Every structure is written in structure tokens, then in C-alpha cells.
Amino acid sequence: MIMPENLLCSKSHEYLSDNGDNTFTVGLTDYAIEQLGDIVFLELPEVGSEFNKGDTFATVESVKAASEIYMPISGKVIEFNEAATETPEILNEDSYEKGWLVKIEPTGDLETEQADLLEYEDYKEELE
Amino acid sequence: MTKETFLHDKHIALGAKMVDFAGWEMPVQYTSIIEEHKTVRENVGLFDVSHMGEVFVSGKDSVEFLNKIVPQDISKLNYEKAVYCQLTNKKGGLIDDLIIYKLGILEYLVICNASRIDEDLNWMVRNSKEFDVKIDNQSHNYSLLAVQGPKADELMRKLGLSTHQESFTIKPDKIANIKVLVSRTGYTGEDGYEILVENKNSEYLWDKILEEGKSFGIKPIGLGARDTLRLEAALHLYGNDLNEDTTPVEAGLSWSIPKDKTTDYNGKDIIMEQVKNGTTKKLVGLKMLDKSIARHEYEVYYKGEKIGLITSGAPSPILGANIALAYVNNNNEICTGTIVQVMIREKLHDAEIVKRPFIQKRNKVKI
Numbered sequence: 001m002i003m004p005e006n007l008l009c010s011k012s013h014e015y016l017s018d019n020g021d022n023t024f025t026v027g028l029t030d031y032a033i034e035q036l037g038d039i040v041f042l043e044l045p046e047v048g049s050e051f052n053k054g055d056t057f058a059t060v061e062s063v064k065a066a067s068e069i070y071m072p073i074s075g076k077v078i079e080f081n082e083a084a085t086e087t088p089e090i091l092n093e094d095s096y097e098k099g100w101l102v103k104i105e106p107t108g109d110l111e112t113e114q115a116d117l118l119e120y121e122d123y124k125e126e127l128e
Numbered sequence: 129m130t131k132e133t134f135l136h137d138k139h140i141a142l143g144a145k146m147v148d149f150a151g152w153e154m155p156v157q158y159t160s161i162i163e164e165h166k167t168v169r170e171n172v173g174l175f176d177v178s179h180m181g182e183v184f185v186s187g188k189d190s191v192e193f194l195n196k197i198v199p200q201d202i203s204k205l206n207y208e209k210a211v212y213c214q215l216t217n218k219k220g221g222l223i224d225d226l227i228i229y230k231l232g233i234l235e236y237l238v239i240c241n242a243s244r245i246d247e248d249l250n251w252m253v254r255n256s257k258e259f260d261v262k263i264d265n266q267s268h269n270y271s272l273l274a275v276q277g278p279k280a281d282e283l284m285r286k287l288g289l290s291t292h293q294e295s296f297t298i299k300p301d302k303i304a305n306i307k308v309l310v311s312r313t314g315y316t317g318e319d320g321y322e323i324l325v326e327n328k329n330s331e332y333l334w335d336k337i338l339e340e341g342k343s344f345g346i347k348p349i350g351l352g353a354r355d356t357l358r359l360e361a362a363l364h365l366y367g368n369d370l371n372e373d374t375t376p377v378e379a380g381l382s383w384s385i386p387k388d389k390t391t392d393y394n395g396k397d398i399i400m401e402q403v404k405n406g407t408t409k410k411l412v413g414l415k416m417l418d419k420s421i422a423r424h425e426y427e428v429y430y431k432g433e434k435i436g437l438i439t440s441g442a443p444s445p446i447l448g449a450n451i452a453l454a455y456v457n458n459n460n461e462i463c464t465g466t467i468v469q470v471m472i473r474e475k476l477h478d479a480e481i482v483k484r485p486f487i488q489k490r491n492k493v494k495i
Contacts, residue, residue: 037145037352038162040443041421043473059473061421063161063443064352 002096004030008072008114009123015096016072016117019103026072027100028060029120031127033091036062042088044080044101051075053113058101060088073113075104133178134271134327138334142348149351150243152179157350164353165445168316172277173349174337177315179242181267182324183249186235189259192391194228194236197255199376199399201389205230210296210313212384215240215248220375220395220402224248225366227313229298237298237309237324239272241366255394271330275337276320276357278490279344284310284321286340295319295493304336315354317361317489356442359451362413362484368424369411369439369453377402378455380411380484409436410458413484414470415449420477422452422470429469429476430462438470444486451486452479 002025007015013032017025033039041061051057051071058069080102084090091099106113118126130153139146144155155176157164167173185194194202198213205211207230215223224244229237240248245267252263275283287303289310298311306329314320325333338346355365364370370379375398377385382403389396416422422441427434436456444451452470456462464483469476 037157038160040162041419063356064156066421066423 002027002100004096004120007120008117009120010070010072010117011126012070014070014072015120016114017096017100023078023103023105024073024075025100026102026104028069028091028095029123030095031124033095033099036060036067038063039088039091041066042085042091042101044085045077047077047079049077050107051077053108060091069101071104072117073104073106073110074108075106077102078105079103131179133176134330135176135178135334138331139176139348144348144350147351150179150241152242154179155348155350157352158348161350161352161356162445164347164349165356167345167347168277168318168349168353168357169446170278171345171347172275172279172283172320172341173347173353174334174341175274175276175349175354176271176334177274177322177354178271178330180272181238181240181242181245181248181265182270182272183238183240183252184231184236184264184266185238185252185261186264187259187261188234189261190234190236193256193259193261195389195391196259196393197252198226198228199385199389199393199396200228201386202228202236204386207232208297208299210298210311214376214381214384215251216376216393216395216399217251217372218394220377220398221372222366222370222374222376222379223251223372225364225370229311231298231309243367269327271325271327273323273325273330273333273337274314274316274320275323275341276314276316276318276349278319280318280320281493283337283341283344283346287337289321293321293493295491304333304340306333308333312493314491315363316357317363317485317487317491318357319491319493355440356445359440359442359453360444360446360485360487361489362453362486364453365440374455375399375402375407378407378409378411407458409455411439411484412454412456412462413482413486414438414441414452414454414468414479415447415482415486416452416470417467417478417480419450420470420472421450422454422472422477422479427471428454428456428479429471430456430466435462435468446487453484
């Protein structure tokens with residue numbers, strides 16, 4: 001279960017959820033989805049792709065514009081959410097359980113890479 | 129400092145997401161662009177387009193003056209009729225696109241784009257020196273509401289519209305007991321009306337239209353859906369699809385230009401030469417053949433060669449496909465049915481050149 005209170009969030013509105021088995025789920029926060037409006041297109045990377053922290057790994061498009069999505073930590077993609085690429089509107093319903101983006105194995109030093117990520121509560125506060 | 133329309137508080141109260149558009153803080157959406165888009169296609173929607181400019185032109189030489197600044201023949205415009213026009217520069221390029229209404233003898237109303245009011249006024253004044261004409265910018269005194277959709281006419285009658293109006297006509301009338309100027313025009317491809325109302329009455333009228341429109345399924349519609357609606361109808365957006373380096377002929381607007389106008393106007397020699405001999409670039413409609421979306425300024429390719437640029441692109445909620453407008457090289461090989469490619473994030477995606485408009489327009493109302 002992805003619970004908002006267990007998430008780490010980036011200032012560019014990606015979340016990172018620790019799955020407890022040395023894998024992490026990456027997605028877009030509910031705030032990001034709210035700002036984007038109707039999601040109509042989603043492009044996700046293939047399994048096996050590797051990214052550094054801060055790299056563009058996916059693209060999401062609302063009716064109005066295309067936006068890049070960045071890796072919150074360095075990692076290798078072990079699974080991507082195929083259903084979300086086929087019906088990207090599920091991100092509007094729920095960007096956590098149904099509308100997650102990729103699962104990754106971290107490839108960098110977790111402690112240093114997570115240092116600039118915010119707990120969900122602090123992230124929310126920062127937005128206000 | 130961004131400007132606000134007199135309906136700003138209404139938008140906030142309705143929970144609109146506000147964005148900056150041409151220096152105005154405007155609602156981009158209230159709930160969902162796709163939902164709002166469908167509301168206008170299926171029922172009726174209400175838009176605040178008060179950011180648009182209203183310029184009144186009057187005086188002895190009004191006709192001669194207007195005839196100097198647009199390719200259309202204003203001497204042929206009848207009382208209470210409207211005509212789609214372009215404000216051209218000396219090279220035939222587009223300073224703006226406009227609707228001109230004849231309100232009375234030697235009295236005209238020019239509606240221009242919010243982003244172009246200053247340029248338009250400057251150009252109008254510069255061109256008015258030899259004419260006895262009064263150019264009166266009243267943009268700050270009026271609000272403009274658009275009621276658009278297949279149920280717009282029925283709603284307007286319920287609100288008290290007293291006469292039948294053909295498309296592209298304008299009449300003074302009373303809506304909900306408020307004095308207004310009503311024109312049967314719009315920017316959605318649907319039947320509908322635009323209502324010019326004094327600022328002091330705009331909030332009352334806005335509420336009244338939403339209230340009386342409830343039984344028709346009315347919703348307030350933001351600029352997001354306004355953009356997708358106009359794109360499906362292949363109506364140009366100034367700044368995207370039109371600019372000062374593009375002529376009306378290149379923009380596919382030759383249909384609006386009379387070939388027999390005898391008087392001179394800015395850029396006439398170039399425009400008439402292009403009407404006769406063709407242009408090097410042309411505007412085409414594109415339908416993406418996969419799920420990708422072409423956006424403003426993406427490059428268009430044919431047989432590996434760059435042939436043009438996308439000017440507008442978005443999903444079409446009605447077609448369930450992604451559509452775009454593009455300027456491409458004008459040669460016979462590139463025509464309706466041709467498959468071209470659009471460069472999207474460093475990959476080429478197939479698109480088919482299709483006829484414009486992308487949907488059947490329903491705004492040609494004759495009585």
C-alpha cells in the first residue's frame with residue numbers, strides 16, 4: 001500500500017515510496033495531478049533503463065501541455081505501469097495505488113540522494 | 129500587474145484555476161477541460177471573454193478607413209451584420225484577426241484579440257490620418273460573455289432574446305432585462321451568441337445565465353476548453369497560428385478575401401499576387417496516427433526533410449485523436465491524405481494531413 005504519509009516528495013512533485021524490499025515506487029503527487037488537470041498521454045521507460053537522480057525518465061501530457069518527470073533518486077527500472085500508459089486518465093483518479101509510474105532498484109547512495117526530498121506533510125506545507 | 133475582468137470574483141467562487149493570458153488573470157478551467165469541452169458540444173457553455181478588445185469606429189470616412197486597413201470590403205457590409213476580417217500590415221502580414229460589426233450608419237464595432245489591442249490601436253491610429261474618423265477604444269467599459277453550444281439558442285430565448293438572429297448578425301436587445309448587444313458569433317464551431325454588456329451589469333448577467341441555463345446543463349467554460357474547441361473547428365489563434373510574417377492567404381483565409389475589391393488596402397499587392405500565384409507555405413490540418421501529441425513549434429518532416437512547423441496541437445475530445453495545425457511547404461506532394469512525420473522528443477511520429485475543420489461546424493444558422 002502506498003500511503004501518502006510514508007512518502008518522500010521532490011520539489012518537482014515526484015513521490016518516492018519505499019516498498020521495503022530494496023525497491024521503490026515512483027509516481028506523481030496528487031498536487032501535481034491536480035495542477036496538470038486531465039492527463040491524456042504518458043510515456044514511461046522500458047524495464048532495465050537506468051537513470052541518475054534528476055534525469056528526465058518519463059513524459060506526461062495534459063490537454064494543455066507536455067511535462068517532464070524527473071527521477072527522485074538514481075535507479076534502474078524493474079517494472080513500469082503499463083495500464084497507466086494505456087489509460088493515462090487513471091492518474092486523475094489516483095496517482096498512488098493505480099496511477100504509479102515505475103518501480104526501481106536504487107543504484108546510488110540512498111542517504112545522500114534522499115537528503116533533499118521532503119516528507120509528505122512538509123511537502124504539503126511547502127506548497128502553501 | 130495582471131488585469132482582472134469584472135467577473136474575476138465569480139471565477140474564484142466557482143473554483144476556477146486561474147492563469148495569466150495576455151496580461152489578464154483568466155480561468156483556464158473550472159473542473160476539467162475535457163468535460164467543459166463536451167458540455168459545449170452537447171449542451172451549452174458560458175465563457176467570460178471580457179479580455180477581448182472593443183473598438184468603436186465612427187465618422188464620415190469610417191468605410192474608407194476600414195477598407196484601408198482590412199482586405200474585406202466594408203462598403204458591402206450591411207446594417208447589423210458581421211464580417212471576419214484581418215488587420216494587415218504593408219507586407220500583407222497579420223497584425224490581428226478581427227470581427228467587424230456594422231452598428232449603424234457610419235458606426236462600426238471592431239472586436240480584437242486581447243493580446244493585440246495595443247498594436248491594433250496603434251496601427252489604426254497611424255492609418256487614420258487622412259480620414260475623418262473617430263477611433264474609440266471602449267474595451268475597459270464592456271464585458272463580453274459567450275453562450276455557446278447546441279442549446280444556446282433555446283437558452284437565449286428563455287432569457288428574453290426578442291428576435292431571431294442569423295449567424296454573423298448583431299442586434300441591441302434585452303437579456304434578463306439588461307440592455308446588451310447580442311451577436312450570433314463565437315469561437316467554438318458551435319452555434320452560439322456573444323453578449324456585449326456594460327461592466328456594471330456583467331456579474332448579474334453571468335449569474336442569471338448560469339441560473340436559467342441549469343435546466344440545459346450549462347457549465348462555465350475556461351480558456352483551456354476554448355482552445356480545444358476552436359482547434360477542432362480549425363479556427364486560428366493569433367500568436368500561435370497567425371503572426372505578422374504570415375499573410376491571410378498562407379493562413380488558409382483566402383475564402384474571406386474578396387477578389388474584386390477595387391480600393392487599396394495595406395498589403396493588397398502582395399495578397400493579390402499570392403491569391404493569383406500561390407504561396408511558399410500553407411496551413412494544413414494534421415491528425416496524429418499514434419497516441420502522441422504535436423505541440424506548438426514541433427517540427428514537421430516529409431521523406432526525411434524538414435517541411436514545416438506545428439502552430440497548435442492538442443487532443444480532440446470529440447474525435448478521440450490528437451490534432452494539430454501546421455505550416456508546411458506548399459507543394460503538390462503535400463496534400464490531404466499525405467503521411468508526414470512530427471518530431472516529438474527526438475522521435476518521428478506519423479501524422480496524416482486531413483481536411484480542416486476537423487469536425488463538422490454547426491454555426492451556420494440561417495433564418
